[in-house]
Amino acid sequence: MKQLIIFNLIFTISILTFGQDYITEVVEHSEENSKCFYCHGSPTYSYYNDVLERKVTKRMNPYFLVDSNLYYDQNHKSFDCIDCHAYEFREFPHDNTLQMEPMPTCLDCHEGDEAMAHYNFESINDEFHESVHSTKHSDEFTCWMCHNPHSYKINARNNKNVKETIIYDNNICLSCHADINKYQLISPKVNPNVIDMHDWLPNQLEHFAHVRCIECHTHTSDNVMVAHHIQTKDKAVKKCVECHSSSSTLMASLYKFQAQENRRKYGFFNAAILSDTYLIGANRNLYLNILSGVIFGTILLIILIHALLRILLK
Amino acid sequence: MYLYPLWVRLWHLINALMFLILIVTGLSLQYSSVEYTIIPFNYAVSIHNITGIILAVGYVLYLFANRFTSNGQYYQFPIKGMAGRVWKQARYYAYGIFKNEDAPFPVAIGRKFNPLQKISYVFVMYFFMPIIIITGIGLFFPDLLPDKIFGMLGLHLIDLLHIFMGFILSVFMVVHIYFCTIGSTPLSNFKSMINGWH
Numbered sequence: 303m304k305q306l307i308i309f310n311l312i313f314t315i316s317i318l319t320f321g322q323d324y325i326t327e328v329v330e331h332s333e334e335n336s337k338c339f340y341c342h343g344s345p346t347y348s349y350y351n352d353v354l355e356r357k358v359t360k361r362m363n364p365y366f367l368v369d370s371n372l373y374y375d376q377n378h379k380s381f382d383c384i385d386c387h388a389y390e391f392r393e394f395p396h397d398n399t400l401q402m403e404p405m406p407t408c409l410d411c412h413e414g415d416e417a418m419a420h421y422n423f424e425s426i427n428d429e430f431h432e433s434v435h436s437t438k439h440s441d442e443f444t445c446w447m448c449h450n451p452h453s454y455k456i457n458a459r460n461n462k463n464v465k466e467t468i469i470y471d472n473n474i475c476l477s478c479h480a481d482i483n484k485y486q487l488i489s490p491k492v493n494p495n496v497i498d499m500h501d502w503l504p505n506q507l508e509h510f511a512h513v514r515c516i517e518c519h520t521h522t523s524d525n526v527m528v529a530h531h532i533q534t535k536d537k538a539v540k541k542c543v544e545c546h547s548s549s550s551t552l553m554a555s556l557y558k559f560q561a562q563e564n565r566r567k568y569g570f571f572n573a574a575i576l577s578d579t580y581l582i583g584a585n586r587n588l589y590l591n592i593l594s595g596v597i598f599g600t601i602l603l604i605i606l607i608h609a610l611l612r613i614l615l616k
Numbered sequence: 617m618y619l620y621p622l623w624v625r626l627w628h629l630i631n632a633l634m635f636l637i638l639i640v641t642g643l644s645l646q647y648s649s650v651e652y653t654i655i656p657f658n659y660a661v662s663i664h665n666i667t668g669i670i671l672a673v674g675y676v677l678y679l680f681a682n683r684f685t686s687n688g689q690y691y692q693f694p695i696k697g698m699a700g701r702v703w704k705q706a707r708y709y710a711y712g713i714f715k716n717e718d719a720p721f722p723v724a725i726g727r728k729f730n731p732l733q734k735i736s737y738v739f740v741m742y743f744f745m746p747i748i749i750i751t752g753i754g755l756f757f758p759d760l761l762p763d764k765i766f767g768m769l770g771l772h773l774i775d776l777l778h779i780f781m782g783f784i785l786s787v788f789m790v791v792h793i794y795f796c797t798i799g800s801t802p803l804s805n806f807k808s809m810i811n812g813w814h
């Protein structure tokens with residue numbers, strides 16, 4: 303008992319000090335980072351030009367802008383820029399050869415990471431390598447293509463607002479599939495228009511606001527929360543009933559987290575979906591089904607008896 | 617006597633056909649399933665939409681025609697004494713008919729419908745039909761629906777209402793068809809609805 307209390311004390315103290323550490327760390331790095339943000343955080347920046355011997359103001363390449371608000375609200379907010387980027391970036395003008403610096407991959411840091419085992423990075427990595435993106439463009443297409451290094455924040459796992467998650471996740475895909483400039487980082491082809499290629503889908507805007515691209519385009523598995531195995535277009539879900547039925551696959555993807563407890567509520571099938579939208583075919587109600595069947599059956603029976611009596615008593 | 621003018625018969629024919637298709641496609645949407653499909657979902661959606669539009673247009677024409685021709689008069693009744701008359705008719709269907717009593721309100725030029733028909737047609741045509749059509753239009757343009765109605769998801773409430781009306785109208789239709797077999801012969805009413813003569 304005594305040991306337990308002591309252990310507990312040490313444990314809480316260590317957490318407290320850790321937490322302390324963590325907070326000062328953020329503050330500390332924010333000072334370091336602010337030097338980078340001085341240039342990379344605004345559309346224009348100034349520096350002292352030694353050749354001209356005066357201060358000059360220049361425009362920042364918009365693709366090299368990093369939004370500090372998003373940066374400090376993301377998974378890696380505690381990071382110093384030079385944790386990932388070369389130390390030499392502290393100098394300006396940056397050394398030209400730095401452009402060729404190899405960037406770390408997610409797995410470099412997260413592989414075998416006990417504390418993050420629940421994300422299952424290894425399986426995600428395997429799934430990604432089987433996806434169309436990777437099989438067709440293995441070298442250019444990295445995890446960073448979808449996970450913006452300066453703003454990616456987990457949503458599906460902890461955002462209670464499913465609609466926000468949907469918008470967030472779809473914007474990841476649309477960042478290429480609706481923007482030719484980013485698309486052509488990967489492929490010289492012209493990206494097919496998203497609206498046109500889903501012409502077959504009725505109420506398209508409603509669908510895209512309530513369902514993620516990956517719902518139809520990935521092969522789901524049990525040990526990964528967000529499926530990464532994007533398949534070729536001929537394998538995409540086109541059968542409406544895969545979602546519009548009591549065995550809706552949405553419960554295994556978008557509503558994976560809520561799925562266990564919310565299969566049925568007040569008799570509504572797949573009730574978890576009802577907190578965000580109503581899905582015909584998937585949200586029928588058990589009690590209403592039975593009730594309507596009973597009423598209809600009773601009426602048919604009465605009609606039958608009436609008809610029989612009419613014939614017999616004629 | 618000539619009771620059903622051509623437009624009534626045409627409207628009724630189209631209405632009944634659309635109704636049957638709507639019931640079948642509507643059921644297959646509501647009870648869609650991966651294992652057994654009545655009609656593939658995407659076809660069911662298209663067919664349900666098209667037949668629904670035809671039904672709604674037909675309904676509007678029916679409203680106009682009833683307003684501007686003499687057929688509308690059959691749908692009017694004095695509230696006073698209505699309960700008694702409906703009861704009389706109901707008693708006849710539940711009891712008198714088996715005793716070979718005479719119908720209390722036989723068809724006549726000024727009286728196409730008996731009180732029970734009258735009240736059910738009025739409810740169906742001026743209450744249930746408008747609701748199912750308006751909610752149907754709402755479901756056709758789901759992005760126009762309010763997000764929340766009375767704290768409930770707008771889409772869900774409208775859909776429940778639509779399905780509920782569909783159920784009531786389906787029940788009406790079955791009962792309606794059955795009552796139509798109560799005529800001088802079981803088929804005579806159907807013949808009237810084809811050639812117009814009673």
Ligand code: HEM
Pocket residue numbers: 620624628631632633635636687690728733737740741785789792793796805806807808809
């Ligand atoms: C296959 C299905 C149907 C059949 C066989 C059928 C049959 C008939 C027949 C034989 C009549 C003439 C008898 C009478 O005046 O009561 C009639 C009249 C009528 N039916 Fe139907 N019916 C069907 C569906 C429907 C539906 C779905 C509705 C409405 C939603 C409807 C509404 C009416 C109305 C309002 C009248 C009176 C029309 C008038 O003369 O102004 N019927 N029906």
